[in-house]
Amino acid sequence: MSGVRRAGAVLGWIVRGVYPFALIVGLWWLLAKLGTLGNAFVMPPPDRVFDRARALVEEGSLIGETLITLRRVLIAYALAIVAGIVVGTLIGRVRPVRQALRPIVSFLFPTPKVALYPAMLIVFGLGSTSKIAFGFSEALFPVLLATAAGTSQVEPRLVWSAAALGTSQRASLVKVVIPAALPGILTGARIGLVGAIIGVFLGEMIAGADGLGHLMAVAYRTLDTSDMYVAIITISVIGYLLDRTFLLARRRLLAWSPEEAA
Amino acid sequence: MATTAEASGPGRRPGPAAAAIALPILSVAALLGLWELAPRIGLVRPTSVPPFSDVIAEVVTVLGRPEFLDNLGSSAQRWAAGFALAILIGIPLGTLMGRWRPLYNLVDPLLVVGYPVPKAALILIFVLWWGAGNVSRIGIIIVGCLIPIVISSYHGAHGIEPRLLWSARGLGTGRLGSWFRVILPAALPQILSGLRLAIAISIFTLLGSELLIRGSGMGAFMFTALDNGQTLVVFAMSTIIAVIGFMLDFLYVRAVRRGLPWLEGEI
16 A cells, blocks of 8 residues: 555656656747747747757857856855855844844845846956855845844753753854754755856856856857757756755755654 | 743843944944945055945936936836736735645646746847847746745645635635635735745846846946946946835835734744
8 A cells, every 4th residue: 555655656756847847848849839939040949959959068068168157156155155154143143243233134135136246246357256246145145044043043942951061152053053943044045046046147147258147148149049048948957956956955954853844 | 931031032132222222333334434445545446346425426416317217217117017917927826726736736846947047037038039128028027026926825825724714615705705805815924925025036137137138227227337337326326226125125014014913923
């Protein structure tokens, strides 16, 4: 009985994983054939875009651009995670820090970070640094706010027990407070991951000489429409895979937590 | 009862009132002071980062320029149209998903796939299909903020106490009637938090798409100033847009608190 149910669950999982892609490609193929959105120039069918992607891979450019973008995304994200957790924990646990930073954080959090892109471009230049800064600025605040909220709500008894067992205050931040706040932190971190991807990709489109965003912007200017589809699909697939990986990692990290069961 | 005050975290303990007032003011003053002084004493080039006071003066100038108001107007109109349409599509779709499992199974995998797509970049594809006019510019805002609206409406409608619906049915309320009178009000708190998120994302999408295809709008205005090397105008526009983004969020939260005082918890 449970074997049948498990087989059913696996089948459902596969269907749920494959179905959206099948639907999107199918719909895309249909729209291209019917010409609803325009001719094959503005709406190339999936097979033509796929051929173009293969050609770009054989040229060696697609994989190179993808790795450049991926590297920037991961650097921006790692920096945002570290800064977000450190500053967020300080805001959550240390009152003077919270009082000092609250006005700045509550102004910057809802502010559209894209408004600051030009200023960041001027300050950080046209190279990788400005793209990493864009991704960082998009990813930071979800992590920071989730950490501040999570660490400020940790059950005090946990901290007391650790203190009674001889854990210093500083050590209990790392050993007790942050782990206890982890479910909330990871919820913010998932939002931040997409922020990092979008910030880096948009940055590459605005200014720069490489990366998937640059590929897309150049293709738009030179009207290589198939290349545009290749670029946006590649970044979307990267985003999807990173998001899935993140969710898997979260399940691992939170195996102990009752919230994961829900 | 003393433990409950402790249990609400270190933030709730009444601290020295002086620090609570002084620290926020000091930190903001230090930040603005650094922005003012760094270019003046040569830490950064004033052509890269103009001093705060110069930027504020330029903000006043920019606010008075007629082309600024034109661009603000066209951005605001497109944003309002796109946001309204996203609400009209997203809330019915999300609440139906919450009450009818097959629709959820059908739509949710698509949302999962669509979630990490950089929506603002899709504007270039939309331009291929529909040109650089209002169809593309409004369409991108709908696409940009649809997911948080659908997801929050789904969660709101999914979590409804079944007894509420049974009672309504038992008293003879029809399907459409109970959607309006039971499901929608019960899902409202979740929907309103989703809308807050959607405001932030849609502003980002609006500016991002405008900077990519230019033409008109706040994003186009700011990035054209960047292309022309008008650093002071760029910083002034950054400041204006940042303040507008902050105010929209602030006013939204205030309006919800005012309009629905019975709402509990965070928005």
